[in-house]
Amino acid sequence: MACSYNQRFILFLSYAFSFTRVVYGVPQVPCLFAFGDSLADTGNNNDLNTMAKANFPPYGVDFPGGPTGRFSNGRNYADIIGELLGFTEYPPTYVTSQGKNVLMGVNYASGGSGILPETGTNLGEVFSFDAQLSNHNTTVTRINNALREKDPDNLSLLNKCIYLVGFGSNDYINNYLLPQGSETSTLYTPDQFADVLIKQYSAQLIKLYNYGARKIVLFGLAMIGCSPALVSMAPVKLESGCVDIANLAVKQFNDRLTPLVDTLNRDLQGAKFIFINSTHIASANPGLNGTAPAVTCCQTSNIDGRCVENQQPCNDRMTPAFFDAFHPTEKSVAPTAIRAYKSASPLDAYPMDILHLSQLPT
Template sequence: MPMGLKVCHLVLSLILMDLSKWVNGAEQVPCYFIFGDSLWDNGNNNALSTKAKANYPPYGIDFPEGATGRFTNGRNMGDILAQLLGFENFIPSFAHASNAKDQEILRGVNYASGGAGIRNETTRNNLGPVISMDMQLQNHQNTASRIAKILGNSEESAAKHLSKCIYSVGIGNNDYINNYLLPQFYPTNSSYTPDQYATVLIQQYSLQLKTLYNFGARKVALFGLGLIGCTPGCIAMYGNGTSCVEYINNEVQMFNTKLVSLVDELNNNFQDTKFIYVNTSSVSSSVPATVINTSPCCEVGNLTANNGVLTCIPSGTACPNRAEHIMWDAAHPTEAAYVMMAERSYKAQLPSDTYPIDIHHLAQLNLTN
């Protein structure tokens, strides 16, 4: 075996061994519901007429089922967190929920959509239709109704069941990548200053999270935006030879700062609920020394076209040392990076990783309606 592949397999084995120390084999919560964008999507975009798809090789090269619609080489963030929470099986996508058994639905649904944003127009003008946060909430309302029927047509039983679930929400990245940063497709850049844009996003997000609360969510992990300015796509489109585009990171940080304040506001307003903030920028900036390569692992197209297409070329080549890469394509992490990020979201290693508690402690809370 070539030395590069030996190193790749060794690093991946160590990552998987490290992950296993958190998983005790028992489900820590009865259910897990996932909302978000391509960092979480596990197949909801497959049947859509959109360019925001990942159901083709080399996506899924390290996933047992191959290219399922996950925007990475293996498991994504939601998959790994489900394992950390003790689930034996991955959470099914909403696209496949109609064919899922009742017991599967009771354990949760993944509504995430590649390209989705807080704003409904995000990604649509440049890549085509996706499932926005508002639409994901509508889908969850349908699921909640089905759960009530499963539990004997009892809304009270459904509410009690949902109150024990973990909800993760990771959305907002595309409101920058596929909206604010593309003025040729969207007017937001000329309509709002960066601070104003962050404010209007948070205002809309606040309404969406209150809707999620009304649908039964009581344990909610909100994932902040990552270091968008350090992704290969943004560096190629907006950089000037530097390793990161700092003005983009600064704009994103405005959103994250306001999101922390929103977490405090929601926790003060809803005493029977706990919202937490996961500092994605923090947990993604501290990568292991073994995972050092920041270039795309798969073959990507012309990133300077500035049209928001940041995915792998269909049936293109993929690097052999995937466990040493942070980035899979021009916008999405590798499974190796996701493992590290999920671990620190689940059990914070630094006080800055999560606020006010981590997902492990969120799962242990006993909240009542």
């Protein structure tokens, strides 16, 4: 039986305490917004016509209440960062948000989605980053209306919030690296494709800034070539244990994120973008997603790599890096979230971590 939220949080704090001091229940920022793919999705895909959903067992086996749509046995990185920021509740999904609960933030993340609008459509319906931004624009209107009722002279809430943004993995997995059905790999070299993504990403992030966001966290991509799904599809035995061509393609994208942060911070007045180096954090923690042997905790489908519905997962969910063929276990993702919040190395976050970002004046 899954332990209660408070019990689980106490266990989590005992693990996180060596990294930072957390004041539980005292949010360090007024609200938290999450944009991204299945690594942050908390249920936005549940009612979509898509294969990219996880609202069934064994997903959620360690999450209070069971399956929610999280692609994990438990929490994802957005959940953990929210806890570290002092929130006692998770932001609602966009599809369930209503009334004034949007004032604490909203989770827009959608499994399978990407920077490019066509990414993930091979799986069915998804909320692309463009669609998530459109949804956020609706939320901004709702927030501003609520704030006008409460205090017509104080509409600066959106500038103070933290915005988690993590896209790009699916632009490779469900677009560029698709063995068939995608033209991008024939149109672009990996270097050119990274430029295409960054150009689109930059325009989207500027739009988010124009909606009031100032404190924006960009997550780099993990080494997707080490995922069980990609390793299993490799035609020959891999000496490295990973699909190096996929990791090298992703590196092209990751290498452009620090310059992107510098450009946005220089050109946008009051902007405070930061970059989380997920690959470095994983490499500094042996056993994390992207460095561990490509084994899964649940029995997975050969079609899409998700857990087979209602099958019993592994008993030891503290050891495997991957829960299904693409997604990390809660244990695997927790150190990345913790070091994103408070870095343990200067290479973890640039130019600062989330803790220091939350403390900056607006």
